[in-house]
Amino acid sequence: MTVNAVEIENVTLHFPKQRNALKMLINIFRRRKDRFTALRDVSLTVKKGEILGIIGKNGSGKSTLLRIISGIYPADEGSCKAAGSISLLAGLGTGFSGHQTGRENAILYGSILGHGEDVMVSKLPEILEFSELGAFIHEPVRTYSSGMKARLGLAVATAIHPDILLIDEVLGVGDPQFKEKSKKRILDLVKTTGTVVLVSHSFGLMKDICDRLVFMHKGEIVDVGDPEEIIKLYYETTGS
Numbered sequence: 001m002t003v004n005a006v007e008i009e010n011v012t013l014h015f016p017k018q019r020n021a022l023k024m025l026i027n028i029f030r031r032r033k034d035r036f037t038a039l040r041d042v043s044l045t046v047k048k049g050e051i052l053g054i055i056g057k058n059g060s061g062k063s064t065l066l067r068i069i070s071g072i073y074p075a076d077e078g079s080c081k082a083a084g085s086i087s088l089l090a091g092l093g094t095g096f097s098g099h100q101t102g103r104e105n106a107i108l109y110g111s112i113l114g115h116g117e118d119v120m121v122s123k124l125p126e127i128l129e130f131s132e133l134g135a136f137i138h139e140p141v142r143t144y145s146s147g148m149k150a151r152l153g154l155a156v157a158t159a160i161h162p163d164i165l166l167i168d169e170v171l172g173v174g175d176p177q178f179k180e181k182s183k184k185r186i187l188d189l190v191k192t193t194g195t196v197v198l199v200s201h202s203f204g205l206m207k208d209i210c211d212r213l214v215f216m217h218k219g220e221i222v223d224v225g226d227p228e229e230i231i232k233l234y235y236e237t238t239g240s
Helices: 021-029 062-070 102-112 117-131 134-138 146-157 176-192 203-209 227-238
Strands: 004-016 035-047 051-055 077-082 086-089 164-168 195-199 212-217 220-225
Touching (some): 035 062, 035 195, 051 062, 051 203, 062 086, 086 146, 102 134, 102 146, 117 146, 146 176, 212 227, 220 227
Antiparallel strands (some): 004 077
């Protein structure tokens, strides 16, 4: 019997269009629905042990769907259930505190991902080796370049092997040498993780490692199936 790692049922998510607080308040009192629908009636199951890829143009809802699965965004309608621990690799290092050291941020970032301080301390040698930060691990993150922050973020995010790994376009960070190192690291992690959901524009990679692909367009799922067939449908539909 196949066990599902993720079950998404009729999920709809709206975002407000207005960012101005006063205008938003006026719209609330006037009962205006000034919002756009990021996801519309999305239903999807991810099998345990499956590598599932999600493709689509920018703004199609791919990253939003990952954040629904991770629990960052609650659905306005429908439900999402996930079985096991989850790690989301996206926007590496965006939550770092500039005044704290790389070491302190590694422990803090690990706690955000749901791991205790003792676990993260035990992982520090591995994090330091992969990030190649050397003595900079003891310096404030505000002194880091964007590449250094990305290396630290990826090192921390991949130090723990979750039950469900969500990857959102993180294979392109850093210099060419580190990009290749990052790709190998993530592919190794994919092999040892129970379930993977991957968002990427690298169709060659998706075709090589994914069991199925999901094609999303304007917040809806167009089709799910064999990677080659879904990629062909993507080109036929988008014309690019």
